[in-house]
Amino acid sequence: MNLNTISNNTDTIVAVATAPGRGGVGVVRVSGKDVSPFVAGFLGEKTTLKPRQAYYSSFLDADSNPLDQGLALYFPAPHSFTGEHVLELHGHGGPVVMDLLINRSIELGARMARPGEFSERAFLNDKLDLAQAEAVADLIDASSSQAAKSAIRSLQGEFSTKIQAFVERMIALRVFVEAAIDFPEEEIDFLADTSLRKKLDALSADLIEFLSMAHQGALLREGITLVLAGKPNAGKSSLLNALAGQDTAIVTAIAGTTRDVLREKINLDGVPLNIVDTAGLRDTEDEVEQQGVKRAWQEIEKADAILYVIDVxxxxxxxxxxxxxxxSQRFSKGQHKIISVFNKVDLVEDFKGQDDGALTAYLSAKTGAGLDGLKQTILDTVGYQNQAEGLFSARRRHLTAITQASELVVHGIAQLNATNAGELLAEDLREAQRYLSEITGEFTSDDLLGVIFSSFCIGK
Ligand SMILES: Nc1nc2c(ncn2[C@@H]2O[C@H](COP(=O)(O)OP(=O)(O)OP(=O)(O)O)[C@@H](O)[C@H]2O)c(=O)[nH]1
Ligand SMILES: [Mg+2]
Known part of the structure; x- marks a missing residue:
C-alpha cells in the first residue's frame, strides 16, 4: 500500500499504552523496525528475549541503575499489533515512573508517537483495515455495553466482510456490463436481461438494509441530542429531571425559571442521549431571560430531535x-424531528390522549406516568430497534459512503432504464464501488487518513 507519505514509518515510536493516572500496572510500548537497542538499553546488553514470553527484569537507566522493574514482552514483526517489532515494558502505573521510561526510550532513539500512530501503522502494515482501526477507538470509547459489543464485532471484521461482499457483487456486475460494452457486435439487450435486472435490484435493496444497520450502529456510537423546548412552565425541567432520574434542574412554579442551557447524559437501551433543557420560549423584557431564549433557539437549531413540551x-x-x-423550511429538509410531549396529564381528570401517530407522548413528569411510553417514542423516532445482536459499530463517514453508493446504484438502474445502454450504469457501479472501498481504506486519501488517526488518543 502506497501511503507512506502520511507518516514517517522508519522512526521507532514510543508511548504509554495504559490510561494516564495511577494504576497497578503501566505499559510503555515501543514499535519500530528494530527494537534490539531498547532491549539492550533497558534490560542489559546480554539479554535476549524470547518472542511473546514474559521476562521479569529491572528497567535500567543509562548508568545501569534501575528506573523500575516489571515484565518485558517482545513481539517480533509481523506478529504484533502494528506489524512491526514491538517491545512492551509492564512497569508500575505511576505518571512519574512512566515518564522516566518514556524519556529513557527517547534517549535510546525512539520518538513520541503521535495520536493514533500505533493504529495507523497497523493499518499501513495490513494488520487492520480502516474500519477495524476505527473500531479499536470505538471499543475504547464505548459508552454502553451494546456499543462495546458492536465495536468488537467491527474489530473482528464483520463490518469489513460485509463491505467486501458488496464490493465483489459490484465488480461482478461491472465485469458483465463492461464485457457487453466491449463486444457490441453481440448486440446485448440490457433491458431484456432479467438476471441482470434482478441482481441490480437485489443489490440496491441490500444496500438500503445495510445502511439501516449501519445507522443503528452509528446511533449506539454517537448517540443523539434531544432538546427540551416549550413555553415557560410547561414542565421541561421537570421532564429533564424525570428522564435523568435526579434533580439536575431547578423546578419552580414561576414561569421563566430556567435561563441557562442544562445538559444531561442518559442511556436508553444502550443509546446515549444528550438531553438539553432550555429556557421557556416567550417574548420578555427581562434581559437575562432574553439571553436564555436566544440560547434555547440555538440549541433547537442543533438538535437531532426536539421534545416540544405542552402543558395540557x-x-x-x-x-x-x-x-x-x-x-417548515427546516423540517422539509428532514433535519429535525419533533415529538410533541403533552405533560401534566395528572391535572386533568380522566385524561385521554389522542393517538395521532408515533411522534406524540402523554405523560406526567411529576408522577412519572407515561414516561416509558416517551422513551419508546424517542427510540422509535431516531429509528432504533433493539436488535443489538447483528450490529456493528459505524461512523458518520461510513453512513455517508454507503448512502452515496446506494444512490449511485439507484441512479445506475435509472440510467439503464432510460438508455438501455450499459456505459452509464458501469460508470455508476464503478463510483459506488469506490465509495464502499473508502470505508475499509482501500481507496482513501492521505488527508482523510490523517484526520481519522489524529482523532485517536496517544498510545492507541
Ligand atoms: N401537576 C403537575 N405539575 C407539573 C408537572 N410537570 C411540571 N409541573 C409543575 O409545573 C411547574 C413548572 O415546571 P418546570 O419543570 O419548572 O417547567 P419549565 O418548563 O422548566 O419552566 P421554565 O423553566 O420556566 O421554562 C412546576 O411547579 C412543576 O412542579 C406535571 O406533570 N404535573
Ligand atoms: Mg425550566
Whole structure:
C-alpha cells in the first residue's frame, strides 16, 4: 500500500499504552523496525528475549541503575499489533515512573508517537483495515455495553466482510456490463436481461438494509441530542429531571425559571442521549431571560430531535410551528424531528390522549406516568430497534459512503432504464464501488487518513 507519505514509518515510536493516572500496572510500548537497542538499553546488553514470553527484569537507566522493574514482552514483526517489532515494558502505573521510561526510550532513539500512530501503522502494515482501526477507538470509547459489543464485532471484521461482499457483487456486475460494452457486435439487450435486472435490484435493496444497520450502529456510537423546548412552565425541567432520574434542574412554579442551557447524559437501551433543557420560549423584557431564549433557539437549531413540551392543563395550544418562523423550511429538509410531549396529564381528570401517530407522548413528569411510553417514542423516532445482536459499530463517514453508493446504484438502474445502454450504469457501479472501498481504506486519501488517526488518543 502506497501511503507512506502520511507518516514517517522508519522512526521507532514510543508511548504509554495504559490510561494516564495511577494504576497497578503501566505499559510503555515501543514499535519500530528494530527494537534490539531498547532491549539492550533497558534490560542489559546480554539479554535476549524470547518472542511473546514474559521476562521479569529491572528497567535500567543509562548508568545501569534501575528506573523500575516489571515484565518485558517482545513481539517480533509481523506478529504484533502494528506489524512491526514491538517491545512492551509492564512497569508500575505511576505518571512519574512512566515518564522516566518514556524519556529513557527517547534517549535510546525512539520518538513520541503521535495520536493514533500505533493504529495507523497497523493499518499501513495490513494488520487492520480502516474500519477495524476505527473500531479499536470505538471499543475504547464505548459508552454502553451494546456499543462495546458492536465495536468488537467491527474489530473482528464483520463490518469489513460485509463491505467486501458488496464490493465483489459490484465488480461482478461491472465485469458483465463492461464485457457487453466491449463486444457490441453481440448486440446485448440490457433491458431484456432479467438476471441482470434482478441482481441490480437485489443489490440496491441490500444496500438500503445495510445502511439501516449501519445507522443503528452509528446511533449506539454517537448517540443523539434531544432538546427540551416549550413555553415557560410547561414542565421541561421537570421532564429533564424525570428522564435523568435526579434533580439536575431547578423546578419552580414561576414561569421563566430556567435561563441557562442544562445538559444531561442518559442511556436508553444502550443509546446515549444528550438531553438539553432550555429556557421557556416567550417574548420578555427581562434581559437575562432574553439571553436564555436566544440560547434555547440555538440549541433547537442543533438538535437531532426536539421534545416540544405542552402543558395540557393550560389553554395555551401554541405549537412549535407558531413560534418558529423558519419551521417548515427546516423540517422539509428532514433535519429535525419533533415529538410533541403533552405533560401534566395528572391535572386533568380522566385524561385521554389522542393517538395521532408515533411522534406524540402523554405523560406526567411529576408522577412519572407515561414516561416509558416517551422513551419508546424517542427510540422509535431516531429509528432504533433493539436488535443489538447483528450490529456493528459505524461512523458518520461510513453512513455517508454507503448512502452515496446506494444512490449511485439507484441512479445506475435509472440510467439503464432510460438508455438501455450499459456505459452509464458501469460508470455508476464503478463510483459506488469506490465509495464502499473508502470505508475499509482501500481507496482513501492521505488527508482523510490523517484526520481519522489524529482523532485517536496517544498510545492507541
Ligand atoms: N401537576 C403537575 N405539575 C407539573 C408537572 N410537570 C411540571 N409541573 C409543575 O409545573 C411547574 C413548572 O415546571 P418546570 O419543570 O419548572 O417547567 P419549565 O418548563 O422548566 O419552566 P421554565 O423553566 O420556566 O421554562 C412546576 O411547579 C412543576 O412542579 C406535571 O406533570 N404535573
Ligand atoms: Mg425550566
Amino acid at each position: 392543563s393550560s389553554n395555551d395550544k401554541t405549537c412549535l410551528e407558531d413560534l418558529w418562523p423558519e419551521y
